[in-house]
Amino acid sequence: MxxxxxxxxxxxxxxxxxxxxxxxxxxxxxxxxxxxxxxxxxxxxxxxxxxxxxxxxxxxxxxxxxxxxxxxxxxxxxxxxxxxxxxxxxxxxxxxxxxxxxxxxxxxxxxxxxxxxxxxxxxxxxxxxxxxxxxxxxxxxxxxxxxxxxxxxxxxxxxxxxxxxxxxxxxxxxxxxxxxxxxxxxxxxDSGAASAPAEYIRDIFNRYSETFDEVLPGNLKYVVPEKLRSRLDSLGYPLSLFPKCIDLGCGTGLAGSQFGPVCNHLTGVDLSEKMIEKASAKGIYDILQVSEITSFLETKSDEYDLAVAADVLTYMGDLAPLFRALTEAMGEQALFCCSTEDSDQPAFSLCPNGRFTHSPAYVLKTAARFGWQCIDQTGSRLREEESNPVTGTLYFFTKKED
Ligand SMILES: C[S@@+](CC[C@H](N)C(=O)[O-])C[C@H]1O[C@@H](n2cnc3c(N)ncnc32)[C@H](O)[C@@H]1O
The missing domain is CATH 1.25.40.10 (Tetratricopeptide repeat domain)
Structure with a gap:
């Protein structure tokens, strides 16, 4: 050449x-x-x-x-x-x-x-x-x-x-x-931490936001939003009942996508601004707010008819502040639904993966302290971790009648 x-x-x-x-x-x-x-x-x-x-x-x-x-x-x-x-x-x-x-x-x-x-x-x-x-x-x-x-x-x-x-x-x-x-x-x-620090939550979910929608339902087989929605449907509520709904720890909007169609107004609250950005792009929320959920609820009175917390209580140990805030923020006929991962300890435990698990007895007792009664409780497979199933409980609460 x-x-x-x-x-x-x-x-x-x-x-x-x-x-x-x-x-x-x-x-x-x-x-x-x-x-x-x-x-x-x-x-x-x-x-x-x-x-x-x-x-x-x-x-x-x-x-x-x-x-x-x-x-x-x-x-x-x-x-x-x-x-x-x-x-x-x-x-x-x-x-x-x-x-x-x-x-x-x-x-x-x-x-x-x-x-x-x-x-x-x-x-x-x-x-x-x-x-x-x-x-x-x-x-x-x-x-x-x-x-x-x-x-x-x-x-x-x-x-x-x-x-x-x-x-x-x-x-x-x-x-x-x-x-x-x-x-x-x-x-x-086991320092008795009552909840995960806000900084920690913001940090993981800001980093997780890009891949969350792919990894959670895909790799981790996360099904909590669909299961909560399907339990709601089976409870026989007339679905037009929910003028105002709040999605607590809304993340990228996986639960919002399920519950949006059954309410006239949907607010989403989350600590992670990057998760909120993803939720915003889906156009399913009327209001989105970057905030800690308990402190957000503490500013509301008699405001919402339905509150959803899908895979969020895993970042809180002590549930008393949340139930207390819900009592004030939710209307008299309101419904609150949530998921927890099960603990075999008497109350709640902080696990090596940084998530809290709760015993059903503790959840029911804490809810009752603040005037909530459980109308539906279902043991369920929630997602997978390291290819093993993670089991937990889905709850629906209404306010107790006096
Ligand atoms: C596992 S994701 C679930 C997101 C959504 N609920 C779903 O089902 O896809 C948990 C979300 O809750 C938010 N979160 C956890 N604790 C919170 C708190 N105390 N206040 C506000 N957001 C919180 C996290 O930032 C994260 O976006």
């Missing part, structure tokens, strides 16, 4: 790289593909178009090109990393873990690879291997916040509470007042 042909290819490749770096994906892709027609063995071209497909979330195509590049440069650390990352994106966790392992063989101190390897094994529930990966990373960089956080949670999941505490405390040393670590330390030390 002549020198001018090579120069020409190099110039065109440089042009494609330039377009690619300016995120002009369509034109860069076209040029890379044309170059590959002329030079199918161009490892760097395969690598670059792999990156482009990764950036544009075409993971299968990215993998195909990375594999071709790998045949030409089997020990390139960047290539191995990006290939494994792509496999992880596609949920091919075994392949991804094998890829990160391969990279670590070549570059044992590749911290991002160790971190991702730990995450792959954690998702695969190969906890001993996940622990090894995080520990190797922390040997190199003891202050790696996410590795400390994930390791703490890993020990917590396995009920190794002393080790979990050690790493949560390390997180707190690195990030003073970190809401998740504070809450988890409370969960382990």
């Amino acid at each position: 002549s020198t001018s042909f090579h120069n020409n290819i190099e110039d065109i490749f440089a042009e494609a790289c330039e377009l690619h770096s300016r995120l002009n994906f369509a034109t860069a892709e076209k040029i890379y593909l044309e170059l590959l027609e002329k030079n199918p063995g161009g490892g760097l071209i395969h690598y670059n178009i792999g990156l482009l497909y990764y950036q544009t979330e075409q993971f299968n195509k990215a993998i195909a090109h990375y594999m071709k590049a790998k045949k030409l440069a089997p020990a390139d650390p960047d290539l191995l990393f990006n290939l494994a990352l792509c496999q992880k994106q596609l949920g091919r966790l075994h392949d991804a873990a094998a890829g990160f392992e391969e990279l670590i063989q070549i570059s044992p101190k590749e911290l991002d690879a160790l971190y991702n390897l730990g995450n792959c094994y954690r998702e695969l529930r190969e906890y001993a291997k996940a622990e090894q990966a995080y520990l190797r990373l922390l040997l190199e960089n003891p202050d790696h916040l996410s590795a400390n956080r994930n390791l703490a949670y890993l020990y917590h999941l396995q009920k190794d509470f002393d080790s979990a505490l050690k790493y949560y405390n390390k997180v707190l040393a690195l990030e003073e007042g970190d809401p998740q670590a504070v809450h988890m330390v409370a969960a382990i030390t």
Whole structure:
């Protein structure tokens, strides 16, 4: 091949790289593909178009090109990393873990690879291997916040509470007042926390908002909104009965979508502004408010006919403040429905996953203290956690007649 042909290819490749770096994906892709027609063995071209497909979330195509590049440069650390990352994106966790392992063989101190390897094994529930990966990373960089956080949670999941505490405390040393670590330390030390800190709730759900609608009903088989709505229908209420409804902890609006059609007005309240943004985009609420629900209800009197709290009481231990506030905020004929996860303790417990569970006896007793009687109580499968069913109870309350 002549020198001018090579120069020409190099110039065109440089042009494609330039377009690619300016995120002009369509034109860069076209040029890379044309170059590959002329030079199918161009490892760097395969690598670059792999990156482009990764950036544009075409993971299968990215993998195909990375594999071709790998045949030409089997020990390139960047290539191995990006290939494994792509496999992880596609949920091919075994392949991804094998890829990160391969990279670590070549570059044992590749911290991002160790971190991702730990995450792959954690998702695969190969906890001993996940622990090894995080520990190797922390040997190199003891202050790696996410590795400390994930390791703490890993020990917590396995009920190794002393080790979990050690790493949560390390997180707190690195990030003073970190809401998740504070809450988890409370969960382990059974400090009698009465509810999850608002900061913690806001933080998890702000981060969760993008994927919530996909992950909850999909991966976690979350069915509480549908089940509450279906119980409501079976109670035989004339559905036009609800002029004003409030969705407490409305999140992205999964419960609102179920209850919107049976009320004339729907207010949604949530601590997480990002969840509220998602709910707002659905156009099902008349009013949306970023607020803590009990303090929001405390500003209302005789206002609502129906209140729904789907998978929200799991963030409160002591339910007395909520029922007290509901008594004032709800009308005389009002209905309140909610779900709880069941506890075998007498009242409520804070679990290692940071969620509260409640015994049905405690829920009924607390409701009754504030003038609420249960008209329907159903044991139910609510969702899954780590592929295991989570069971709980669905309740419908009305105000007791004097
Ligand atoms: C698991 S999500 C459920 C969302 C929605 N109810 C559904 O069924 O999809 C829990 C929601 O409750 C909100 N939340 C929890 N405790 C809250 C509180 N005390 N005040 C306001 N929002 C709260 C969280 O921010 C989150 O959006």
